[in-house]
Amino acid sequence: DVKVTQSSRYLVKRTGEKVFLECVQDMDHENMFWYRQDPGLGLRLIYFSYDVKMKEKGDIPEGYSVSREKKERFSLILESASTNQTSMYLCASSSNRGSQETQYFGPGTRLLVL
Amino acid sequence: AQSVSQHNHHVILSEAASLELGCNYSYGGTVNLFWYVQYPGQHLQLLLKYFSGDPLVKGIKGFEAEFIKSKFSFNLRKPSVQWSDTAEYFCAVMNTGFQKLVFGTGTRLLVSP
Numbered sequence: 001d002v003k004v005t006q007s008s009r010y011l012v013k014r015t016g017e018k019v020f021l022e023c024v025q026d027m028d029h030e031n032m033f034w035y036r037q038d039p040g041l042g043l044r045l046i047y048f049s050y051d052v053k054m055k056e057k058g059d060i061p062e063g064y065s066v067s068r069e070k071k072e073r074f075s076l077i078l079e080s081a082s083t084n085q086t087s088m089y090l091c092a093s094s095s096n097r098g099s100q101e102t103q104y105f106g107p108g109t110r111l112l113v114l
Numbered sequence: 115a116q117s118v119s120q121h122n123h124h125v126i127l128s129e130a131a132s133l134e135l136g137c138n139y140s141y142g143g144t145v146n147l148f149w150y151v152q153y154p155g156q157h158l159q160l161l162l163k164y165f166s167g168d169p170l171v172k173g174i175k176g177f178e179a180e181f182i183k184s185k186f187s188f189n190l191r192k193p194s195v196q197w198s199d200t201a202e203y204f205c206a207v208m209n210t211g212f213q214k215l216v217f218g219t220g221t222r223l224l225v226s227p
Contacts (some may be wrong), residue, residue, distance in 0.1 A: 007142050040123070042204060042219040043158075050213070058214070087118065094213060101146060101165075101208060105158040108193055 001073075003027070004106035006091055011111045019078040021109050023091030030096045032074035033103060034066065037088040049074055081113045116141040119209050120218035127195050135190040135221050139185075144210040149170040149179055153176050154200045163205070166186065169223030175199070197227045 005080055007022035024056040025032065031050055035043040035058075045058030047066040055066050063085060067075045074093075088110050121136045122156025139145065149161040169181040181188045188205060205218040 033215075035217075040219060042120075043206075043217040044213060045216075048213065092158075097211075099211060102148070102160055102163060103207075105150075105159075106159040 003105050004091055004093055006089075006106040006109050008109050009107060013081050013111065014018060015082060015113060017078075017081050017113075019081050019111065019113075020074040021078075021089055021091075021111070022105055023074045023076070023093075024072050025074075025091075025093040025104070026072065027093065027095070027104075028071065029093035029104075030071070031094045031103075032068065033092040033094075034074065034076045035063075035090045035092065036060070037090055037108070043090065046076065081111075083113050085111065086113045087111060089107050116135055116145075116207055116209055117214050118205055118218040120203075120221050122221045125221055125223045127223070129197055129225055129227055130194050131225075133190070133195045133199070133223070135205075135223070137188045137190065137205055137218060139183045139186050139188070139205075139207040139216075141207070141209060142186065146208040146210060146214070147179070147181060148206040148208070149173065149188075149190050150204045150206060151201045154160070158204070159163065159203040161190070190202070195223075195225045197225050199223060200225045 004025045033048040034046045049068040065077045065079045090107040117140045119138045147164040152158045164171045164181045172178045178221045203221045206215045
């Protein structure tokens with residue numbers, strides 16, 4: 001089974017703090033993704049990565065950055081957290097092998113910025 | 115840009131009722147289609163997917179979905195829902211050859227016992 005883990009289930013941070021969200025997958029997947037999930041808005045893509053040290057902006061990258069130094073790990077960084085970044089953050093991974101482009105999701109990190 | 119519409123934001127059904135959740139997408143090219151489910155307190159899980167072939171796709175837990183290309187639709191169905199189907203359901207579309215998934219806004223289903 002594919003396993004995607006996220007470093008924290010819940011986080012509380014203050015405005016202006018630097019926040020790191022970590023994601024690890026154990027299936028040697030090439031692709032990794034960060035989404036945020038908000039009620040009534042569904043999932044929106046923040047950043048994704050096709051390979052180590054590669055990153056691409058998603059639909060809402062403003063206020064975020066990412067890092068992928070190892071294949072299994074993809075980090076989301078909030079340089080200076082703001083209250084409008086309070087949300088559920090979901091990490092996902094997928095493989096390029098064959099045509100099985102299914103994305104597998106982690107449990108999510110619920111971030112509250114005060 | 116691709117967009118996905120889920121017309122029902124909240125659905126309330128009694129057990130044993132039939133379910134159909136609508137999903138429409140905008141881009142007319144070749145697409146891969148997915149339904150994901152998120153049970154209360156759990157992570158997002160794949161319910162079913164369509165890549166090619168038979169447009170009627172069967173998934174887990176008795177769910178199925180039908181791809182109708184002419185209508186840009188991929189509606190989710192279940193003939194008889196159970197209380198345990200209470201969850202949020204997301205339709206998602208991927209343009210073939212790209213890895214980006216575009217999600218709908220989700221439908222919250224509440225099944226009363």
